[in-house]
Structures are given as C-alpha cells and as structure tokens.
Amino acid sequence: MARWGITLPLTGVPVLDHAKLVAELPDLGYADAWSAETSGTDAFTPLALASQWSDRLRLGTAIAPVYTRGPATLAMTAAAMAEIAPGRFVLGIGSSSPAIVERWNGVEFREPFKRTRDTLRFLKAALGGEKVTEDYDTFSVRGFRLERVPAQAPPIMLAALRPSMLRLAGREADGAITNWLGAGDVPKVRAELGEGAELAARIFVCPTEDAAAARALGRMLISTYLTVPAYAAFHDWLGRGEALRPMHEAWAAGDRRGAGALVPDEVVDELVVHGSVAECRRKVAEYAANGVDTPVMALLPTGGDQLELVRTLAPNA
Structure with a gap:
C-alpha cells in the first residue's frame, strides 16, 4: 500500500492556519506531510509545528539543500526534528539548484553529486553518535559530535533524478525523492533505484476541469x-x-x-495532474501502481479553498 502524502504549507495559507487540517490528515488517509525549501518557508519549521499538531504523521523534508547549511548545522537540525518527532521524521537532502545555492545564498555550486554523497556519509556517522573527523572530497570536518544524539537516527533520503544519484540513494541512503516526472516514467526511475529502497515522488496536482x-x-x-x-x-x-x-x-x-x-x-x-478531483485522485494512484511508494501531492492554486481541496483529494474521501 502506498503512503499518500501532502506538501505543506499550502500556497497562500498562513503556516499557523494549518493546525486543524494537519490534525485531520491521518483520518483522511494521508500518512505523510512533506515540506519543500525554495524561497517560501524553510524546510523544517512547518514540520516542527506539524509534529505538535499530529502524532500520527510521518514528516519529511523534500528537500533540505546540502550547500545552504553547514554539515554540522544540518545534523543538529535533523537531530532536533528526530527528538520532537521520534520515529516519524525523514531527512530528505539534495543538491538543490544553482539559483538557490549561488544566486540566493552566495555559496559555490560545485560537484553536486559528490557534495550530496559526502553530506550523506557525514550525516549517517553524526546522527549515529560518532565523533567525526574526516576529509571528504568536498568539505572537511574536525572533531564534531552531536551533543543530543537522537534515540533513533532518522532515515535519510536523497533527491535523485538520474542514474548515478538514484543508484547512490539505493546503495547508501534509505531511498530517493524525485520530482517532475509522469506516471509512465516511474518504472525507468525505479529500475535505477532498485526494489529495496523507498521511492517518493512529488506530484503536482491542479484540481480543476x-x-x-x-x-x-x-x-x-x-x-x-x-x-x-x-x-x-x-x-x-x-x-x-x-x-x-x-x-x-x-x-x-x-x-x-x-x-x-x-x-x-x-x-x-x-x-x-489536472481534471476533476476524482480524476486527479485516480492519476495520483497511477504513480503508486507504477512503483512509487510515497506519492506526495503538491497542490497547485486553482482559486478554490486549498484546505478543502486537500480534504476532497484524500485517499479516504
């Protein structure tokens, strides 16, 4: 059975106005809430709030860029999320894009595959409680150890689009998060990731006829x-x-x-995905049928009530 998720916060809805909806999501059939990070909210604040509004949702970042926080800061943030949502937090990381990294954050966007791989390896060690002193290909860490090691280290998933990153996600991470693909593309992506790792996909949904x-x-x-x-x-x-x-x-x-x-x-x-609510729900289900473990809807604005559309699109609706 696929785990259906929703991307939060919704367009045009204040972050604090999501509390009632988040509390309803599990009963509507949603298993997950995922956040994104571009130029709106950061990836973690909405999830920290959601962790207090519902204790039944898995919460994930899709994704936190590996360049815009230092490795130790990223580890501390993930550890804090794992503490406030024990067993329910997934850290999704990825390279992001040159616009976000360089133009908006003033950080050189260099060797994205290696930077993502190195950050993954560092985080696995740090979140496992190790004292890390290591020269990675893209950065070095000297003597870092988390002061508050999570009782349960969170799974780490990688933003992955092409074979090399998909294979890395299948080999060293707990899964892959992909984006901007059609339901018919899923088998090709799944073949590179392998069958053992989780595949999450953000699916853009515009419920209008x-x-x-x-x-x-x-x-x-x-x-x-x-x-x-x-x-x-x-x-x-x-x-x-x-x-x-x-x-x-x-x-x-x-x-x-x-x-x-x-x-x-x-x-x-x-x-x-567009069409009637029923048609949108059917099309999202096609992604799951083709090999996506976690279809995560990203609701596009239609002029309708975003909160109500989440309810009507729900698996249990």
Missing part, C-alpha cells in the same frame, strides 16, 4: 523548472529532449514567456 487554465499554469512552471540543467538532463534521459527543445531554445534566447508557450500539451498533461 478548466484544462486551459491548468495547462497555462503547468507551462509556466515547466518552463521555469525544466530549464534548470539537472531537470533538463533528467528529461533528456526520460526521452522528452526533442519535445522540449523549442522551449529550451526560446529560454536560452531570453524569451521566457515564449518558452512556456512552446511546451506541448502532452508534456503538460504527463507532468501535471
């Missing part, structure tokens, strides 16, 4: 995200390179608005 509006929003998001080099390479690997080539060419030429208009309908329909 106004297909034109849903596709317009989808095109804007796709042209923003999939022009990031890692996502562009991901979709080349998945086989959408030619379909997305006009978008990439327009974006590279500086025509950002025109780039979105060049995303084909079929690509939007594969990557953004």
Whole structure:
C-alpha cells in the first residue's frame, strides 16, 4: 500500500492556519506531510509545528539543500526534528539548484553529486553518535559530535533524478525523492533505484476541469523548472529532449514567456495532474501502481479553498 502524502504549507495559507487540517490528515488517509525549501518557508519549521499538531504523521523534508547549511548545522537540525518527532521524521537532502545555492545564498555550486554523497556519509556517522573527523572530497570536518544524539537516527533520503544519484540513494541512503516526472516514467526511475529502497515522488496536482487554465499554469512552471540543467538532463534521459527543445531554445534566447508557450500539451498533461478531483485522485494512484511508494501531492492554486481541496483529494474521501 502506498503512503499518500501532502506538501505543506499550502500556497497562500498562513503556516499557523494549518493546525486543524494537519490534525485531520491521518483520518483522511494521508500518512505523510512533506515540506519543500525554495524561497517560501524553510524546510523544517512547518514540520516542527506539524509534529505538535499530529502524532500520527510521518514528516519529511523534500528537500533540505546540502550547500545552504553547514554539515554540522544540518545534523543538529535533523537531530532536533528526530527528538520532537521520534520515529516519524525523514531527512530528505539534495543538491538543490544553482539559483538557490549561488544566486540566493552566495555559496559555490560545485560537484553536486559528490557534495550530496559526502553530506550523506557525514550525516549517517553524526546522527549515529560518532565523533567525526574526516576529509571528504568536498568539505572537511574536525572533531564534531552531536551533543543530543537522537534515540533513533532518522532515515535519510536523497533527491535523485538520474542514474548515478538514484543508484547512490539505493546503495547508501534509505531511498530517493524525485520530482517532475509522469506516471509512465516511474518504472525507468525505479529500475535505477532498485526494489529495496523507498521511492517518493512529488506530484503536482491542479484540481480543476478548466484544462486551459491548468495547462497555462503547468507551462509556466515547466518552463521555469525544466530549464534548470539537472531537470533538463533528467528529461533528456526520460526521452522528452526533442519535445522540449523549442522551449529550451526560446529560454536560452531570453524569451521566457515564449518558452512556456512552446511546451506541448502532452508534456503538460504527463507532468501535471489536472481534471476533476476524482480524476486527479485516480492519476495520483497511477504513480503508486507504477512503483512509487510515497506519492506526495503538491497542490497547485486553482482559486478554490486549498484546505478543502486537500480534504476532497484524500485517499479516504
């Protein structure tokens, strides 16, 4: 059985206004609440609050960037979350993107695969209570030991899009978190990860029967995200390179608005779940049927009540 999750906080809803919904989520059939970190809330504060609003949800970061906090700070934050939500916290980490790391945080975005691997190895040691003195390929740590070692070290999952990171996640982490893929792409991703590790996928859901509006929003998001080099390479690997080539060419030429208009309908329909609430629920279930253990809905704004839409989209609705 898949664990259905929801991404919090919801667009346009104040963080503290989620308390009642979070308390309801388990009875609605949701098993997880996951956070993201770009330019809105940080990844941890909403989960810390949610841990006090419900003691039945698993809570995960999808993801905390490995560059924007020092390794020791990331370990301390994860340990604190593991303490306040014992046995219910999953630390999702990843490289993030050059825009977030370099342009917004002033940190060099260099060797993302190695930085993620090194951070994973450090965190496994630190959260296990070891005193860490190590020269990793991308940073060094001297004599760090957590003062408050969690009674149960949290699982660590990696943001992974392509074979090398997926294989690392399957080999050394507790699973992979992926993003911006269609239900039909899942078997290819799962094959690289392997069968033993958890696969979580953020799924963008736009519950509206106004297909034109849903596709317009989808095109804007796709042209923003999939022009990031890692996502562009991901979709080349998945086989959408030619379909997305006009978008990439327009974006590279500086025509950002025109780039979105060049995303084909079929690509939007594969990557953004839209339609009636029942149709959206069915499409999310396809991801689980194809090999996603944890489908995590990211609810896109439709003008409707976001809190109520979470309720109507629920597995038990």
